[in-house]
Amino acid sequence: xxxxxxxxxxxxxxxxxxxxxxxxxxxxxxxxxxxxxxxxxxxxxxxxxxxxxxxxxxxxxxxxxxxxxxxxxxxxxxxxxxxxxxxxxxxxxxxxxxxxxxxxxxxxxxxxxxxxxxxxxxxxxxxxxxxxxxxxxxxxxxxxxxxxxxxxxxxxxxxxxxxxxxxxxxxxxxxxxxxxxxxxxxxxxxxxxxxxxxxxxxxxxxxxxxxxxxxxxxxxxxxxxxxxxxxxxxxxxxxxxxxxxxxxxxxxxxxxxxxxxxxxxxxxxxxxxxxxxxxxxxxxxxxxxxxxxxxxxxxxxxxxxxxxxxxxxxxxxxxxxxxxxxxxxxxxxxxx
Amino acid sequence: xxxxxxxxxxxxxxxxxxxxxxxxxxxxxxxxxxxxxxxxxxxxxxxxxxxxxxxxxxxxxxxxxxxxxxxxxxxxxxxxxxxxxxxxxxxxxxxxxxxxxxxxxxxxxxxxxxxxxxxxxxxxxxxxxxxxxxxxxxxxxxxxxxxxxxxxxxxxxxxxxxxxxxxxxxxxxxxxxxxxxxxxxxxxxxxxxxxxxxxxxxxxxxxxxxxxxxxxxxxxxxxxxxxxxxxxxxxxxxxxxxxxxxxxxxxxxxxxxxxxxxxxxxxxxxxxxxxxxxxxxxxxxxxxxxxxxxxxxxxxxxxxxxxxxxxxxxxxxxxxxxxxxxxxxxxxxxxxxxxxxxxxxxxxxxxxxxxxxxxxxxxxxxxxxxxxxxxxxxxxxxxxxxxxxxxxxxxxxxxxxxxxxxxxxxxxxx
Numbered sequence: 001x002x003x004x005x006x007x008x009x010x011x012x013x014x015x016x017x018x019x020x021x022x023x024x025x026x027x028x029x030x031x032x033x034x035x036x037x038x039x040x041x042x043x044x045x046x047x048x049x050x051x052x053x054x055x056x057x058x059x060x061x062x063x064x065x066x067x068x069x070x071x072x073x074x075x076x077x078x079x080x081x082x083x084x085x086x087x088x089x090x091x092x093x094x095x096x097x098x099x100x101x102x103x104x105x106x107x108x109x110x111x112x113x114x115x116x117x118x119x120x121x122x123x124x125x126x127x128x129x130x131x132x133x134x135x136x137x138x139x140x141x142x143x144x145x146x147x148x149x150x151x152x153x154x155x156x157x158x159x160x161x162x163x164x165x166x167x168x169x170x171x172x173x174x175x176x177x178x179x180x181x182x183x184x185x186x187x188x189x190x191x192x193x194x195x196x197x198x199x200x201x202x203x204x205x206x207x208x209x210x211x212x213x214x215x216x217x218x219x220x221x222x223x224x225x226x227x228x229x230x231x232x233x234x235x236x237x238x239x240x241x242x243x244x245x246x247x248x249x250x251x252x253x254x255x256x257x258x259x260x261x262x263x264x265x266x267x268x269x270x271x272x273x274x275x276x277x278x279x280x281x282x283x284x285x286x287x288x289x290x291x292x293x294x295x296x297x298x299x300x301x302x303x304x305x306x307x308x309x310x311x312x313x314x315x316x317x318x319x320x321x322x323x324x325x326x327x328x329x330x331x332x333x334x335x336x
Numbered sequence: 337x338x339x340x341x342x343x344x345x346x347x348x349x350x351x352x353x354x355x356x357x358x359x360x361x362x363x364x365x366x367x368x369x370x371x372x373x374x375x376x377x378x379x380x381x382x383x384x385x386x387x388x389x390x391x392x393x394x395x396x397x398x399x400x401x402x403x404x405x406x407x408x409x410x411x412x413x414x415x416x417x418x419x420x421x422x423x424x425x426x427x428x429x430x431x432x433x434x435x436x437x438x439x440x441x442x443x444x445x446x447x448x449x450x451x452x453x454x455x456x457x458x459x460x461x462x463x464x465x466x467x468x469x470x471x472x473x474x475x476x477x478x479x480x481x482x483x484x485x486x487x488x489x490x491x492x493x494x495x496x497x498x499x500x501x502x503x504x505x506x507x508x509x510x511x512x513x514x515x516x517x518x519x520x521x522x523x524x525x526x527x528x529x530x531x532x533x534x535x536x537x538x539x540x541x542x543x544x545x546x547x548x549x550x551x552x553x554x555x556x557x558x559x560x561x562x563x564x565x566x567x568x569x570x571x572x573x574x575x576x577x578x579x580x581x582x583x584x585x586x587x588x589x590x591x592x593x594x595x596x597x598x599x600x601x602x603x604x605x606x607x608x609x610x611x612x613x614x615x616x617x618x619x620x621x622x623x624x625x626x627x628x629x630x631x632x633x634x635x636x637x638x639x640x641x642x643x644x645x646x647x648x649x650x651x652x653x654x655x656x657x658x659x660x661x662x663x664x665x666x667x668x669x670x671x672x673x674x675x676x677x678x679x680x681x682x683x684x685x686x687x688x689x690x691x692x693x694x695x696x697x698x699x700x701x702x703x704x705x706x707x708x709x710x711x712x713x714x715x716x717x718x719x720x721x722x723x724x725x726x727x728x729x730x731x732x733x734x735x736x737x738x739x740x741x742x743x744x745x746x747x748x749x750x
Binding site for chain 1: 405406410411424509
């Protein structure tokens with residue numbers, strides 16, 4: 001296990017280390033808006049997208065309920081932590097609330113998996129969509145636990161060693177740590193026996209079953225793993241916003257997550273983060289590019305173009321570009 | 337041809353940048369719901385700001401006003417994201433918006449983290465925004481959902497003689513506020529509204545048969561706080577099921593979408609009283625001038641300005657009037673500007689407006705009744721104007737707080 005981790009780390013290409021250093025230095029030239037709302041928020045959306053990428057990319061299972069797992073984790077933080085709505089809000093410490101929230105999100109995702117894994121393709125999309133919609137409506141109409149339409153506000157941010165984790169810099173680094181950690185975990189899992197088994201269930205589940213593996217167990221575990229990622233993103237989201245309401249887990253947002261994962265590319269765990277960055281940039285700046293009545297058209301058109309020219313999303317686009325540049329460079333080198 | 341076009345464009349650009357030297361610009365952010373179900377209403381809100389800006393010819397105290405819009409989908413999360421961009425990225429020192437209740441509370445909370453920026457409400461009408469945990473730099477020159485009901489409870493008690501009412505409303509904060517604003521005076525006078533005669537349905541509900549079946553017979557009237565398609569659906573289904581109880585309307589219940597809809601419920605809603613911050617047919621010259629201005633500036637807009645255009649207009653006008661008074665000087669982080677805002681009192685198309693000590697508007701409210709117009713269409717006739725309604729509905733602040741936050745059961749009223 002440890003040898004594997006070391007191998008994974010030493011196998012990281014230098015370009016990744018450069019990217020990491022750039023990300024660490026990013027907040028210094030950037031203002032608070034770029035640090036939090038572009039940088040950190042992209043990483044949170046990217047994490048939820050990563051959760052979907054793990055299922056869809058390795059397992060061939062598209063789940064629309066991953067945002068719901070993140071949202072439930074956020075609700076757990078509001079219910080067991082401190083909120084200003086005079087509903088529940090047990091005021092437990094963050095050291096208990098955050099792990100509890102991640103555990104609940106994970107459990108939920110695993111349950112979704114248990115229900116959905118026996119189906120595939122469009123049926124799995126429908127089942128997970130149905131679960132997401134029912135949780136959304138339940139949260140909106142239940143006042144005892146979810147506080148209905150209003151949801152929860154005034155959720156306090158944790159203070160670690162006296163530092164307010166909602167302040168731009170600490171929050172950015174918290175999100176960065178989360179994103180890098182789960183990116184590394186995903187890269188490690190990809191090559192692990194479990195990851196290979198998961199990819200095998202994607203390619204030929206009957207053969208995997210014939211080899212003696214339990215396809216259901218592998219898939220449910222993948223759902224649980226994706227749940228950990230999504231729930232962590234949910235905790236980050238509630239630290240950032242200080243609030244959670246049914247609108248946070250609405251169907252339109254769940255579709256946004258799917259768009260992020262697909263536009264970014266499902267072949268590599270970094271894809272969803274690229275997709276999230278593109279999505280957040282467009283969401284914030286499209287309105288400045290064009291008339292305010294038409295900016296959603298720009299967002300839609302941009303995503304359509306990406307998918308049209310590259311079915312593998314932004315990652316595929318990058319691959320195509322570098323493939324094109326390489327053959328040109330190689331002959332010039334051989335000439336000298 | 338192409339070259340001459342280019343040349344013209346370049347010289348135009350040069351001219352424009354040259355004129356920029358003389359008139360410094362001042363950034364004002366505008367937040368409205370430009371996506372989702374309320375997109376048409378958000379668009380109308382921005383028309384309100386544009387009307388106010390046109391009155392100043394786009395220039396206040398020598399500064400050109402540069403309006404930057406931010407879009408939300410009516411969720412508080414999206415409202416905070418939009419306003420964050422306007423403040424932290426675009427550098428707006430004045431922000432006007434948002435449109436809906438929960439967004440207003442979220443932006444009020446955000447305003448506490450930006451003490452140098454001045455926030456004015458758009459058309460959001462949740463009570464808590466300016467009642468509890470108020471913010472020093474959030475101002476609301478428009479009235480809110482409970483104020484909008486002023487005069488209605490008294491009217492139906494004394495004039496119509498109703499003593500017990502059932503309630504049908506959507507299940508979220510704005511209808512709660514309206515129900516509270518209606519029931520509070522009604523119950524204070526001796527009326528009742530039993531808890532089991534109050535029905536809260538999800539936003540966008542289509543089927544009201546279970547609600548209609550459960551409506552008790554021994555009530556005198558039904559108070560309906562539903563908006564748009566929800567109101568049309570309820571009214572037509574109730575009428576078809578043979579219901580004949582008189583109705584009382586919320587502020588967005590008896591609007592043009594309901595009055596203009598076809599069907600047999602049309603005759604049935606004649607005579608329904610309602611109340612709100614505007615009355616389409618008010619014959620006062622100030623309001624008539626406002627409507628004419630709106631219709632001429634926006635031929636593609638609604639037939640008459642909505643209460644959202646009205647709310648944004650009033651808040652934008654307050655922002656510009658105060659800006660003129662400080663000669664556009666916000667260099668002290670807007671402290672002097674906010675002092676002027678807090679004391680500002682001005683004439684609007686719907687009467688005088690000033691703020692109370694929690695930065696909430698005190699303004700006039702209209703009591704209306706549905707009548708048949710001269711050409712056969714239905715319209716709201718102005719019955720009376722309740723002058724200078726306060727947020728605490730005439731009670732003391734502490735006394736009013738004792739009711740607690742608006743909810744399904746508030747006020748108890750058994």
